[in-house]
Amino acid sequence: MSKYDEAMKLLEEKFGNKDILISLSTIALKPGFNGQSRPAARIVDAYYEDGAFYIVSYATSYKMQQIAKNPEVAVCIIVDNFTADGIGENLGWVCDENNAEMMTKLRKIFAEWYYEANNDEDPNTCLLRIRLTKGLWNDAHKGIRNEIDFVNKTAD
Known part of the structure; x- marks a missing residue:
């Protein structure tokens, strides 16, 4: 098994098929005090599958709004010492037929709180x-440092 395949297997074991909290960072629309871009971070519930995290927003x-202007994002899962860069994409309304398969999974995974936090009838969900x-x-405590390139499907 290649290092990339091992990394993907570990991601699936750690984060797959469950509701996990991740830190999601975007670039704020308004500059910081020095006039330069600044990060904006928040904790979100996410579901991991095949190299991507899915979030209802x-x-x-x-x-x-920030992702629409600059889709480059960063995620962090502190307990598992995993950080990553990615591209954010609004896939549209949760009830769009193109989202049906993923939303079936998410509603099940997020069942404990999903309908208290979301209104599927609202097309902005x-x-x-x-x-x-x-x-x-x-x-560092375990001497582990593995880099994963999801685009080229390599790891070292």
């Missing part, structure tokens, strides 16, 4: 996909 939220481009498992 709201089309007019700050994060979705949307599905956000974060396609990972580069990732890093980094645990």
Whole structure:
């Protein structure tokens, strides 16, 4: 098994088929105090599958506005020492037929809280996909540092 395949298997074991909390960072629309771009981070519930995280959001939220302007994002899962860069993409309304398969999974995974937090009848309730481009498992205490290139499907 290649290092990339091993990394993908580990991602699936750690994050697949469950509701996980991740830190999602975008670039804020307004500059920082020095006039330069600044990050905007928040914790979101996510579902991982095949090199991407899926998040239910709201089309007019700050994060979705920020992603529309600059789709480059970063994620962090601190407990597992995993960080990654990715491309955010608004896949549209959660009830769009193109989202039916993924939303069936998400409603099941997020069942405990999904309908308290989301209104599927509102066309602004949307599905956000974060396609990972580069990732890093980094645990200095265990001497682990594995870089993953999701685009070229390599790891070292």
